[in-house]
Amino acid sequence: MFKVAFDLDVDDSGWPPVSVERLWGEKTDVKFEIRVVNTPFFVRGISFGDLVRVRADHERRELVYDGFTTASGHSTVRIIFMRGEVRQQVEQGLREAGCSWETAGGFPNLLAVDIPPGVSYRELRRWLLDRVDSGDIEIQESSVSALHQGG
Structure with missing residues (x-):
């Protein structure tokens, strides 16, 4: 397992709140992938599950993202809780849909949600947008796979 640094452009409003995100990755049979x-x-x-190219940055002493290679079919959605009391209900809905998610200690109201290829994103998206309309959450579709775009 390797950590890969992804450099981010922070906009005028300060988003995202970090300039580098480091993701875990595993080696493939292709060099620097x-x-x-x-x-x-x-x-x-x-x-x-996406495949990416990396390069060694000797000055920084880390692997750095160098380009996208191949899509996995997974999608990524971020959920921001506007009302904390709905968190358990939202997590239960994600679990029932077949999704998993990660949390970050520094951002307690944020979930990074993995949507596997076999999940019906059309249904899940409709369910999420109902919660957006009620003011419970905000969502950001960070990476929607071609498979999920077609659904």
Whole structure:
């Protein structure tokens, strides 16, 4: 397992709140190619299982993202809780849909959600948007796979 640094552009409003996100990856048979094995919080366009090229940055002493290679079919959505009392209900709905998620200690109201290829994103998205409309959550579709876009 390797950590891969993804440099981020912070906009004028200060988003994202970090300038680098480091994701776990595992080596493939291709030199300088890594399979991402966690769900990003702030990196856009990358999902669990995607293959990416990396390069060694000797000055920084780390592997750095160098380009996208192959999509895994997974999608990534971020959920921001506007009302904490709905968290358990939202997590239960995600679990029932077949999704997993990650949390970050520094961002307690944020979930990075992995949507596997076999999940009906159309149904899940409709369910999430109902919660957006009620003011419970906000969502950001960070990386929607071609498979899920078609659904």
